[in-house]
Amino acid sequence: MREITKIVKFAGGLWLARALFAYLDPGSGSLIVQLLLAIIVGLLATLRLWKARLLALFGIRSGQEEADDDDPAEPRLNEQA
Secondary structure: OHHHHHHHHHHHHHHHOOOOOOOOOHHHHHHHHHHHHHHHHHHHHHHHHHHHHHHHHHOOOOHHHHHHHOOOOOOOOOOOO
């Protein structure tokens, strides 16, 4: 019975609630934009790190990494001139 009265009171409070007007100054807006950009960049960096670790775990290499290994401009330590 108490739960029903709580629900009724909550619904009545929502029904009688008036609109609230909030003010966001330019500093708040730029802070929100910076926060969103930081979240996006952080997620992308984390996903890239996880991808590299998973590929290393299973011994799978991407085509870009293989191309980097075959770079003729880099001197090799084990080669005899």
